[in-house]
Amino acid sequence: MTGRGPGTIIGFPHKRKLVTSIKLFLFFCLSDVSCNSVAQKIYVELNNTVPCVRLLNATHQIGCQSSISGDTGVIHVLESEADLEWPLSKGPNPPYMVLLESSLFTKSIMMKMKNASSRVAGVVVVPKTSPPEFSPHTTCPNENTGVYTETYDHNLAHCNTTVWNPRGNGLSYEEFDFPVFSLKEDNETEVIKQCYFDHNRVVNGSGLQYPLCAMQLFSHMHAVTDTATCMRRSSMDFSTSPVMVCDPLGGYNVCAFIRPYNSTAFGHKENESVVIAAARLDSKAFFLEDSTGAEGSVSGFVTLLAAAQALCEATQEAPRTRNILFAFFHGEVFDYIGSSRMVYDMKNNMFVIDLDNVHSILEIGQVAVRSGTNLFLHSDPVSRRNNTVHDEVTNLVKNLQSSTAGLNFSFVETDFSQPLPPSSFQRFLRARAIPGIVLADHQTDFNNRYYESFYDNAAHLNLTYPSNLSPEEQLEFVTDTAKSLTEVATAVARTLFKQAGGNNSQVNKINADPKTVTQMLYGFLVRSNNSWFQVLGSSLRCVFCLSEPNPPQYYVGVAKSSHQANALTYLVQYLLANLTGTATNLTQSQCKKPDELPNESTYLYSYLWVQGMVPPNSTQRESFCVRTAVRLVKAVSPAFDLGDYVSKEYSTWTKSQWKFIKARIFLVASRDLEMLTLGVGVAVLFTSLLVTYFVSTKADVLFSSVREPNNAAY
Amino acid sequence: MNLERLPNEEKLTLCRKYYFGNVYNVCVWGFAFLPFLWLVNVVWFFKEAFVKPTYTEQLQIKTYVKCSGLGFLLWVAVLTTWITIFQHFRAEWGEVGDYLSFTIPLGIP
Numbered sequence: 001m002t003g004r005g006p007g008t009i010i011g012f013p014h015k016r017k018l019v020t021s022i023k024l025f026l027f028f029c030l031s032d033v034s035c036n037s038v039a040q041k042i043y044v045e046l047n048n049t050v051p052c053v054r055l056l057n058a059t060h061q062i063g064c065q066s067s068i069s070g071d072t073g074v075i076h077v078l079e080s081e082a083d084l085e086w087p088l089s090k091g092p093n094p095p096y097m098v099l100l101e102s103s104l105f106t107k108s109i110m111m112k113m114k115n116a117s118s119r120v121a122g123v124v125v126v127p128k129t130s131p132p133e134f135s136p137h138t139t140c141p142n143e144n145t146g147v148y149t150e151t152y153d154h155n156l157a158h159c160n161t162t163v164w165n166p167r168g169n170g171l172s173y174e175e176f177d178f179p180v181f182s183l184k185e186d187n188e189t190e191v192i193k194q195c196y197f198d199h200n201r202v203v204n205g206s207g208l209q210y211p212l213c214a215m216q217l218f219s220h221m222h223a224v225t226d227t228a229t230c231m232r233r234s235s236m237d238f239s240t241s242p243v244m245v246c247d248p249l250g251g252y253n254v255c256a257f258i259r260p261y262n263s264t265a266f267g268h269k270e271n272e273s274v275v276i277a278a279a280r281l282d283s284k285a286f287f288l289e290d291s292t293g294a295e296g297s298v299s300g301f302v303t304l305l306a307a308a309q310a311l312c313e314a315t316q317e318a319p320r321t322r323n324i325l326f327a328f329f330h331g332e333v334f335d336y337i338g339s340s341r342m343v344y345d346m347k348n349n350m351f352v353i354d355l356d357n358v359h360s361i362l363e364i365g366q367v368a369v370r371s372g373t374n375l376f377l378h379s380d381p382v383s384r385r386n387n388t389v390h391d392e393v394t395n396l397v398k399n400l401q402s403s404t405a406g407l408n409f410s411f412v413e414t415d416f417s418q419p420l421p422p423s424s425f426q427r428f429l430r431a432r433a434i435p436g437i438v439l440a441d442h443q444t445d446f447n448n449r450y451y452e453s454f455y456d457n458a459a460h461l462n463l464t465y466p467s468n469l470s471p472e473e474q475l476e477f478v479t480d481t482a483k484s485l486t487e488v489a490t491a492v493a494r495t496l497f498k499q500a501g502g503n504n505s506q507v508n509k510i511n512a513d514p515k516t517v518t519q520m521l522y523g524f525l526v527r528s529n530n531s532w533f534q535v536l537g538s539s540l541r542c543v544f545c546l547s548e549p550n551p552p553q554y555y556v557g558v559a560k561s562s563h564q565a566n567a568l569t570y571l572v573q574y575l576l577a578n579l580t581g582t583a584t585n586l587t588q589s590q591c592k593k594p595d596e597l598p599n600e601s602t603y604l605y606s607y608l609w610v611q612g613m614v615p616p617n618s619t620q621r622e623s624f625c626v627r628t629a630v631r632l633v634k635a636v637s638p639a640f641d642l643g644d645y646v647s648k649e650y651s652t653w654t655k656s657q658w659k660f661i662k663a664r665i666f667l668v669a670s671r672d673l674e675m676l677t678l679g680v681g682v683a684v685l686f687t688s689l690l691v692t693y694f695v696s697t698k699a700d701v702l703f704s705s706v707r708e709p710n711n712a713a714y
Numbered sequence: 715m716n717l718e719r720l721p722n723e724e725k726l727t728l729c730r731k732y733y734f735g736n737v738y739n740v741c742v743w744g745f746a747f748l749p750f751l752w753l754v755n756v757v758w759f760f761k762e763a764f765v766k767p768t769y770t771e772q773l774q775i776k777t778y779v780k781c782s783g784l785g786f787l788l789w790v791a792v793l794t795t796w797i798t799i800f801q802h803f804r805a806e807w808g809e810v811g812d813y814l815s816f817t818i819p820l821g822i823p
Contacts, residue, residue: 065821068820068821220820220821221821222820222821223821224821224822224823225823229808229812232809232812233812233818236812236813236818243820245820
């Protein structure tokens with residue numbers, strides 16, 4: 001022996017074994033075999049879900065809340081309203097996770113579940129066919145923030161004369177204390193139903209055998225009570241970092257003047273008179289991220305975009321007495337965020353014009369679902385009591401009615417005593433009696449059976465394409481809806497031309513392009529990742545690089561502090577820029593800094609780098625720089641700038657924040673089995689403690705016969 | 715620290731230190747941690763004060779232990795009352811409740 005210590009000789013074989021086992025362990029962990037495969041064998045994660053989230057305003061919280069560690073319930077597929085008895089009273093294994101098809105997603109079922117919420121762990125909605133009508137919005141949209149208040153006119157307030165949305169059940173504005181999710185994909189629904197049929201079905205009325213199929217939903221919302229509370233909690237300074245619990249809703253309005261002004265000069269412009277052509281961009285649904293708004297908002301802004309294109313082609317040469325502002329307001333569904341912001345900016349000299357410069361307003365409301373060949377012109381009876389306003393409105397009506405000459409429809413005025421439908425124009429009226437008209441396809445209440453719901457989609461507008469067309473051919477195919485909207489756009493463009501003082505003889509040359517309209521409808525309602533949007537889009541912001549073919553979300557979203565708008569705003573901005581702007585020869589670096597060039601000015605114009613087409617013989621896109629008067633104007637409710645979170649004047653909507661949202665299904669054992677396992681474990685623990693205690697006290701008796709091998713081999 | 719090995723005078727000094735709260739000669743945070751120091755006093759010196767056979771310093775140690783015990787019970791009563799009231803009414807107090815809180819739970823009023 002060479003004189004090593006005793007420990008090394010005895011320990012050496014053990015050390016080698018230890019090192020080998022460590023190496024094996026690391027090999028398995030770092031290779032593809034995942035270390036937590038047990039979790040994967042238990043849970044099936046559901047990836048394509050849309051949750052119902054919590055929104056707050058000055059007085060209420062609406063939406064859904066789960067508990068912080070998720071809500072678990074045994075899955076029950078609801079077959080009819082009578083079947084509700086099983087989860088609510090008869091079922092032996094509460095709480096239940098109720099799976100509904102869309103036809104059963106009604107207010108009465110949801111309210112019954114809300115009242116029995118101790119037995120209902122959550123609700124999952126599977127959207128299938130559209131019901132005949134469904135509107136989760138209120139019957140009188142934006143009733144407290146429009147112009148019809150008690151002081152303005154007592155009889156017209158709170159929809160006393162006309163209930164605009166009679167099918168509204170107010171489901172979006174209810175508060176649920178269990179999570180409600182919507183499933184998007186069909187594969188996952190099949191997995192859930194298979195699990196249900198395998199384990200949870202009641203056989204011959206007898207009790208169910210464990211294990212049962214259960215689902216767990218996590219959608220814990222951080223904000224509570226109302227906007228004032230959550231904004232206060234977000235801004236409190238603690239020694240640890242403050243936690244933001246809610247964010248105000250907001251976005252950007254898209255504005256474009258036909259003849260642009262210096263964008264740094266705010267306030268009143270002498271001798272300038274502007275006609276505002278307005279439309280709404282956003283909409284919502286019960287599940288906010290699933291909002292589509294085909295009739296509610298898309299029909300209006302697509303018409304206005306087409307009218308802008310038609311007008312800009314015609315007004316290159318002719319001088320006009322008045323300017324025209326194309327304004328696309330965002331956030332209108334949530335108490336007129338965009339339009340109230342613009343009026344506030346105008347009143348406080350924070351916009352390039354002010355209210356004195358506004359001559360009249362023409363707003364395009366819901367125009368796609370006609371019940372005849374007429375479109376209706378709504379005006380405000382109270383402001384028309386003033387003779388000047390009345391004369392201007394009559395003039396505008398005359399311009400509108402004469403502009404439909406040669407077209408297949410006509411404009412009809414509504415009853416004089418009827419108030420305006422919910423529209424951005426109401427916020428302007430709240431500040432000043434401005435003459436204006438709202439175009440709509442409904443004479444009294446809405447023709448839209450799915451107002452602000454998930455079903456207001458392409459099918460609702462009868463956007464049908466022949467089945468043998470490829471997506472590119474569908475993009476170019478002119479549908480009937482597109483044709484009718486084109487005619488409306490033509491009429492609007494002609495009216496605006498006349499209203500701005502254009503020459504009457506030139507009017508009939510103004511025509512909207514049906515191809516543009518149908519491409520826009522396809523892009524906004526069917527598939528936004530199409531070649532036309534890609535041509536017009538920006539290469540810098542990959543919002544158009546949408547991996548799914550689904551349309552963008554129409555809900556206004558949260559006002560981000562970075563200058564990032566959401567996909568819909570960018571789409572409309574780039575579309576309007578391309579339809580009304582001019583292409584230039586500037587290079588990409590010149591496009592970013594055009595002030596250095598003699599003829600370009602960033603005060604008047606904005607310069608956007610557009611992706612362009614791929615020419616037939618190459619793979620590179622021919623991008624170019626567009627000079628346009630389109631600007632994005634911030635649209636956040638003035639209540640947040642003023643710090644007045646209980647405002648009755650402005651929108652105070654905020655959305656709660658959350659940590660994560662997920663859903664998963666797994667098999668759950670009976671409570672008795674869980675308790676038994678726990679009991680056995682505790683018993684084993686105590687037994688082992690006792691045994692150890694006895695062994696240690698009697699150690700000298702038990703181990704005295706074994707002698708330590710003490711061979712001194714060294 | 716094993717009390718068995720200390721002489722009796724040192725036991726008394728230690729008990730006094732824990733009673734007045736100036737362990738390590740720092741009076742400042744002695745008062746803040748008094749309830750805990752008093753609890754330590756009671757638990758540690760209980761055997762010394764009441765169980766062991768009498769010695770000279772034991773009477774003083776007994777007084778310190780009794781006073782510590784009383785003070786500790788008083789603190790427990792005050793704290794329990796305040797904590798119960800605060801936990802129950804914090805949500806109703808709204809703004810005041812939020813300003814009094816160190817961390818505010820998420821998602822519940």
